[in-house]
Amino acid sequence: MVVGSEPDNASESEDDRLDRAFAALADPIRRRMIARLSRGPASVTELAEPFRVSTQAVSKHIQVLEQAGLVTRTRDAQRRPVHLDAHALEELTAWIDTYRLIHEQQFRRLDGLLAALSTIPQEPNPRRRST
Amino acid sequence: MVVGSEPDNASESEDDRLDRAFAALADPIRRRMIARLSRGPASVTELAEPFRVSTQAVSKHIQVLEQAGLVTRTRDAQRRPVHLDAHALEELTAWIDTYRLIHEQQFRRLDGLLAALSTIPQEPNPRRRST
DNA sequence: CTCGTATTCAACCGAATGGTTGATCAAGGA
DNA sequence: TCCTTGATCAACCATTCGGTTGAATACGAG
Numbered sequence: 121m122v123v124g125s126e127p128d129n130a131s132e133s134e135d136d137r138l139d140r141a142f143a144a145l146a147d148p149i150r151r152r153m154i155a156r157l158s159r160g161p162a163s164v165t166e167l168a169e170p171f172r173v174s175t176q177a178v179s180k181h182i183q184v185l186e187q188a189g190l191v192t193r194t195r196d197a198q199r200r201p202v203h204l205d206a207h208a209l210e211e212l213t214a215w216i217d218t219y220r221l222i223h224e225q226q227f228r229r230l231d232g233l234l235a236a237l238s239t240i241p242q243e244p245n246p247r248r249r250s251t
Numbered sequence: 252m253v254v255g256s257e258p259d260n261a262s263e264s265e266d267d268r269l270d271r272a273f274a275a276l277a278d279p280i281r282r283r284m285i286a287r288l289s290r291g292p293a294s295v296t297e298l299a300e301p302f303r304v305s306t307q308a309v310s311k312h313i314q315v316l317e318q319a320g321l322v323t324r325t326r327d328a329q330r331r332p333v334h335l336d337a338h339a340l341e342e343l344t345a346w347i348d349t350y351r352l353i354h355e356q357q358f359r360r361l362d363g364l365l366a367a368l369s370t371i372p373q374e375p376n377p378r379r380r381s382t
Numbered sequence: 383c384t385c386g387t388a389t390t391c392a393a394c395c396g397a398a399t400g401g402t403t404g405a406t407c408a409a410g411g412a
Numbered sequence: 413t414c415c416t417t418g419a420t421c422a423a424c425c426a427t428t429c430g431g432t433t434g435a436a437t438a439c440g441a442g
Contacts, residue, residue, distance in 0.1 A: 146274035219289035
């Protein structure tokens with residue numbers, strides 16, 4: 121497994137990380153795990169308790185979250201506590217907000233254009249039009 | 252897939268919507284489409300142009316985005332322009348930020364605890380127990 | 383050392399995903 | 413009208429995904 125938590129991994133693209141992170145959150149069990157982990161670390165069996173799936177299935181879910189960079193694991197005797205890594209979550213909101221804001225800005229630009237057209241109907245418009 | 256194209260589906264849970272929205276963003280082609288659409292609406296062929304996949308594949312991607320509530324479609328002659336719906340994006344950032352902030356708050360609480368412990372260093376040390 | 387607990391590995395299964403090609407439908411433009 | 417363009421439908425294929433059961437590993441307590 122080539123995945124590390126360090127950002128010096130040149131073979132891992134931003135796209136790959138976003139792929140894995142969004143896919144990891146596209147499952148209700150994994151989202152509930154994230155919700156649980158936001159309150160603090162938990163072991164595999166603790167994370168499995170609210171669900172009626174096997175601990176093996178939960179273990180797989182944790183691996184998905186880990187490869188998405190959303191959680192890390194430590195060691196405590198036989199237990200492998202899982203910790204939320206909020207940094208990956210920030211990356212996701214950053215991506216979404218980028219395009220949310222661009223879209224918002226486009227609307228404002230359109231509003232401005234419409235306002236200008238209605239208040240200055242006589243102004244000549246030297247800009248090219250594609251139609 | 253039980254879902255129809257109609258938005259009157261009252262049996263659609265928040266979980267279902269988040270499932271579809273996160274899953275829709277877990278694909279680089281669909282993310283690039285969202286990025287494109289943040290600049291304004293586009294037809295299927297326009298959206299297909301940057302990629303070397305068939306327009307049928309792009310049409311499927313658009314259906315995925317539509318069922319996730321991320322885009323809507325209108326009609327313009329033979330074309331079916333696709334429009335970004337930023338509201339679904341807001342829902343995603345809202346979900347993520349909820350747990351990001353809870354996690355942040357937990358850290359602050361821990362900081363306070365550690366500070367208190369260091370100022371009272373002679374406190375007796377009972378055996379640790381989990382949960 | 384042996385036993386019990388916590389976790390992972392391995393193999394397997396059914397369903398969903400992302401892609402293809404070929405056919406079909408809808409709407410203009412000549 | 414006929415033809416072209418834009419898009420979807422349908423069937424198919426390989427891969428991935430989420431789940432299972434059964435075996436194996438790691439660690440601590442007796």
